Amino acid sequence: MASDTEDDRLKKLAQYVIEKGPERIYYIPDFITKGEEEYLKDSVYKAPKPRWTQLQNRRLQNWGGVPHVKGMIAEALPTWLQSTVAKISDLGVFGDKKANHVLVNEYLSGQGIMPHLDGPLFYPTITTVNLGSHGVLNFYRPMEETSQENALTEDWAQRLEFSLLLEPRSLLILQETCYHHFLHGIEERSSDIITDKIFNVDQCQGVKFNDELSRETRISLTIRHVPKTTKPILRLGR
Numbered sequence: 001m002a003s004d005t006e007d008d009r010l011k012k013l014a015q016y017v018i019e020k021g022p023e024r025i026y027y028i029p030d031f032i033t034k035g036e037e038e039y040l041k042d043s044v045y046k047a048p049k050p051r052w053t054q055l056q057n058r059r060l061q062n063w064g065g066v067p068h069v070k071g072m073i074a075e076a077l078p079t080w081l082q083s084t085v086a087k088i089s090d091l092g093v094f095g096d097k098k099a100n101h102v103l104v105n106e107y108l109s110g111q112g113i114m115p116h117l118d119g120p121l122f123y124p125t126i127t128t129v130n131l132g133s134h135g136v137l138n139f140y141r142p143m144e145e146t147s148q149e150n151a152l153t154e155d156w157a158q159r160l161e162f163s164l165l166l167e168p169r170s171l172l173i174l175q176e177t178c179y180h181h182f183l184h185g186i187e188e189r190s191s192d193i194i195t196d197k198i199f200n201v202d203q204c205q206g207v208k209f210n211d212e213l214s215r216e217t218r219i220s221l222t223i224r225h226v227p228k229t230t231k232p233i234l235r236l237g238r
């Protein structure tokens with residue numbers, strides 16, 4: 001709740017820490033209801049077509065403005081995102097700030113995202129709401145920790161440190177080492193096998209080792225805070 005002190009908020013979150021992983025991972029199953037999930041999915045697909053950007057292996061919608069080194073020209077988030085975003089901000093995971101940016105990613109079965117870091121334009125907390133299908137997020141060691149030989153071949157499998165299973169309606173929160181150090185990505189596969197590399201299996205419903213989960217269309221909402229914002233410059237009289 002918004003009136004909680006920072007201490008209260010951290011205590012509430014503490015029950016969701018994934019202790020097995022590096023600092024700092026919180027995984028909250030069923031963060032939203034099935035009704036909220038349907039509403040968010042419907043709203044994503046109701047957005048005007050030009051809102052979509054088609055990439056090679058996924059498509060996305062950007063809400064809140066375009067993050068930029070010189071500052072993001074902030075735009076109000078659409079109404080349909082506001083209560084979910086407020087619920088996440090109220091967890092206190094952006095310090096005393098609120099999330100002001102949402103990236104919607106749609107992955108068809110077989111699609112994914114290359115390993116990457118989210119970089120310096122965001123407050124170093126990533127929160128992700130999962131809709132529609134499970135996903136498996138992989139975490140990779142950065143280049144300098146791998147041998148020269150591996151670095152040259154860019155062998156992602158060699159650099160895999162651990163993974164997380166993201167169930168529909170769950171919320172994932174990444175901070176600290178998981179924000180700054182390990183790269184994250186999603187493999188382009190149409191199914192995932194539950195192995196001991198998945199560190200949050202105990203927190204997931206009805207899955208056991210060696211299960212194979214087939215992927216359907218997954219939508220993720222990556223909800224973050226962009227600290228640097230600017231107002232649009234009005235050029236009057238031109």
Ligand SMILES: O=C(O)CCC(=O)C(=O)O
Nearest residue numbers: 103105113118128220222
């Ligand atoms: O879809 C996801 O869970 C990951 C998205 C992501 O890493 C990003 O948008 O930066």
Ligand SMILES: [Fe+2]
Nearest residue numbers: 116117118184
């Ligand atoms: Fe990312």
